[in-house]
Amino acid sequence: MPLDSTLQGKRDFKVVGTRPLRPDGIDKVTGRAKFGADATAPGMLVGRILRSPHAHARIKKIDTSKAEKLPGVKAIVTREDLPDHTDGDALLYDVLYNIMAREKALYEGHAVAAVAAVDTRTAREALKLIKVDYEVLPHVTDVDEAMKPGAPILHSTIFTDGLEPKPKKPSNVVRRYEFGHGDVEAGFKKADIIVERTFKTEATHQGYIEPHACLANVGPDGQGELWVCTQGHFMVRDTCARLLGMDISKLRVTASEIGGGFGGKTTVFIEPVALALSRKANRPVKVVMSREEVFKASGPTASTSIDVKIGVTKDGRITAADATLRYQGGAFAGSPVEFGAMSAFACYDLENARTIGYDVVTNRPKQAAYRAPGAPMAAFAVESVIEELARKVGMEPIDFRMKNAAREGTRSSYGPTYGPIGLLATLEKAKQHPHFKAPLSPNQGRGMACGFWFNFGGQTCVSLNVNSDGTVALSVGTPDIGGSRASMCLMAAEELGIPYDKVRAIVADTSALGYNDVTDGSRTTFATGMATILAARDAIKKLTARAAQIWGISAEAVTWEKGYAKPAGSNAGNFPPMSIAEIAAQAGATGGPIAGHHEYSADGAGVSFATHICDAEVDPETGATKIVRYTVLQDAGKAVHPSYVEGQFQGGAVQGIGWALNEEYIYGKDGRLQNAGFLDYRIPVCSDLPMIDTVILEIPNPGHPYGVRGVGETSIVPPLAAIANAVSAAAGVRLTSLPMSPPRILAALDRKAAAE
Amino acid sequence: MKEATGLLAREKGRAFVLAGGTDLLVRLRTGFIEPDLIVDIKRITATRSIDVRSNGFRIGAAVTGAELNEHAKLTKAWPGVVEAANLIGSKQVQGRCTMTGNLCNASPAADSVPALMAAAAKVVIVGPKGKRTIPVEQVPVAPGKTSLKKGEIIESILLPKRPPRSGDAYLRFIPRTEMDIAVVGAAVSVTLDAKGMCTDARVALGAVAPTVVLVPEAAKALIGTKMDKAALDALAAACSAACRPIDDKRGTSEFRIKVAGVLARRAAQIARKRAGGK
């Protein structure tokens, strides 16, 4: 099968672009769907994890002897039970260190030991009996503090990469990144107006409703099974097998239904611990995180500190743009500052651009991906300055953006030159949108912002089996976190020319398919979708060959049309069209089961852009903020299932509203998290939100047969900035710190009043 | 009721009364408390009804927020008390939660408590030594602590009869629109004379001190005035001055002091309007 992913002009879609019910919908609303914590096994034990109460401490000794004697305790594991099999792989060693502390506990909530017991009460009791001898060390949780000379050092092994010469002293700065082109100093000399500002954002959590949960079952023969709520069960399998020193073939992982991930379930936390407990106890072990554990010991996003400097000419053309971004990503290397630095100026056509990024470690949980990792914070800083510059130049911010917008052929600030992109189209649509000209009431302000995300392809493997009645069973290896099974069924149905409800898609376990990358990078509808299309074409080839065999003509003389095999022309023979069901019914006699496959590393994920418009109302006496209107305009390439595309647009905006207004990790002086629960970690509730209006633009991605671009992440890039611009306009004072909580807004209003 | 107090009094370990359970069960599940005895009072008849009496209302201790809301006479006489109780939680929580539980949980941020204090509500307590009646403000003594003695149960809350031209209101500040804990709460109850002069007032604040506090100075700022701008300014200043807040994850002390004045002013304006003031 040739890898024909070329776009087929303006194609007339039959089922792609419709809005059927999702195949997993009824199960989810009736409670039949099985999530991570819903699995049970005979003889199952309860696993619980003991966590460090200290932000930074040397673990001198762990005494489990008392706990081991407690009746009902079946296994206890500590660092001793998870020896280092990482073989010099530094990133994997960090994962090992994160799932079970080694010489030091590096953040409050860091796992120190784990217990498997016959019930919850016994497990809890056993945790209390484990005696850990800590030597408490000074800690640091703020990114700027962690970079200062004299800050408490987390790892004696980190010597900042990317500096010349390489430093001789260890520091909390893992690496320095630099991107850009041109000469920013020369660019600033040409500028008539320069705005330079510093911004801060607090760490936020993805806030998925389902806590991490898994059921591990390892037998005495060393073969294991794991049921787990994850965005990538192949990643879980490979990581766990390596951490536990198992052959990958000995571990079979099944992904449960998933109650949200947003990037936070793209790594392992409890899974290797549950497997280690099960292996030691020789019994199935279920581990379910509490909400407090989710906040303290999963992977929130980075907190940041960012400087942005942009210069423009009097007529509104940007001459230079410069930014320095400092992101702390918790106790280990890998904050998303690289993506932040790459994406910061991606929306603009710049002659001179430079971004410098610092990846910093602090005594906080190791960050995990959160929807467009690193980009929302950078966009917040850059788009705030853009808005301010536009006003200074005396231009409408939208016109200023259009004048400087990146377009096809623009060399991006991170390197590549853009193909066909939709940024200008979203800006033009925004300008025509009724929201753009709607009148504002007193104390209201309007803001806008643009955003960019790379999108990703990645390793993918799909199987499509034609059943004996002509229906189709589709097996994919990417967990469905946003309605992707529905989209896969739509694409398979489109290609095969059969109705949507004749295709059933499942997320197969790791034994059924080749390796699939995690559902991340907005890749699934693009990459798994393209593999599904190509697997369907593979199946069609076999279906037409079977028809040819039945008719006794050559395979090349048969075509596929609307679910039927047909002779290609009159000289091929005069046979009535044969349906997929008819061909399938005879499969046994014509060569056996009919299936299509596709496995590849997907390339050509098209970048995606969005423009958001936001109206905010600020109560000048209390600083309370309400988002009164919000519109998302984004390029989807091709919306396979428009309802789920709209859902992604709305979801990104809503998470952005939470991040911008109220969500934050609040640390005490003791380095402990103060608000590890949904009462004081304030994600928006329904009544906080207006209906989020959406506009889907379709500028086809040349890298996908239907033109699909990923849509899941771009939608969270503009909101922080759009909301900050709206709130700043409403309050009459520029807000540069997130979240813009009422005390912060009121303090800013007071400062403004004092200055006037 | 007697049996219930007896059970509580005899228990040697940790004993708790259960009303709606929306505080107690949450604390139990999260492992904050490990009770030896829980006495559910919801089946005791005396706790289940709202009675209209010549001297006011008697509200049983197990009456839920939703039931308060459905009582037309109570809602008409004490709209501020009912709106405060109805702010607790969500629809689901409203079906269980009680004002008595809110009061006995003794949180400084309890929503119904400032309104009850402004209303001059009293509670009837039944214990091993019999019955006693005390003002609401004497129940909470510190965060999470009440003045109730071992074996004592609050049987009911008493709200006084309303003179004509009276009104009350409660406002709270939360960063979200629901499912949140008050950063500041302010309740005002007023009575006006025929000319619109304020003859009686009570003002209470939540979440600005270790317990909900009554602010007599703020009430004084209103009494004898037509609740004009000067009086409302004085009220706001008195409220801000009465705050002894802390800086915490829910708000800075500076913020609470300022917003206490703002909310008291707004609540007073609503109360005045409800009392028929123009």
Ligand SMILES: Cc1cc2nc3c(=O)[nH]c(=O)nc-3n(C[C@H](O)[C@H](O)[C@H](O)COP(=O)(O)OP(=O)(O)OC[C@H]3O[C@@H](n4cnc5c(N)ncnc54)[C@H](O)[C@@H]3O)c2cc1C
């Ligand atoms: C999701 C959620 C949201 C919430 N939102 C709010 C909110 O917005 N505002 C707010 O103020 N609160 C809120 N709460 C807290 C709680 O709902 C209220 O405090 C509620 O009024 C408690 O009433 P209850 O009947 O459920 O109390 P319970 O949990 O039954 O009891 C609370 C305490 O009072 C004691 N007690 C109860 N009845 C008596 C009695 N008759 N005599 C002596 N002691 C007694 C109990 O032993 C216990 O210590 C919320 C709780 C939840 C779970």
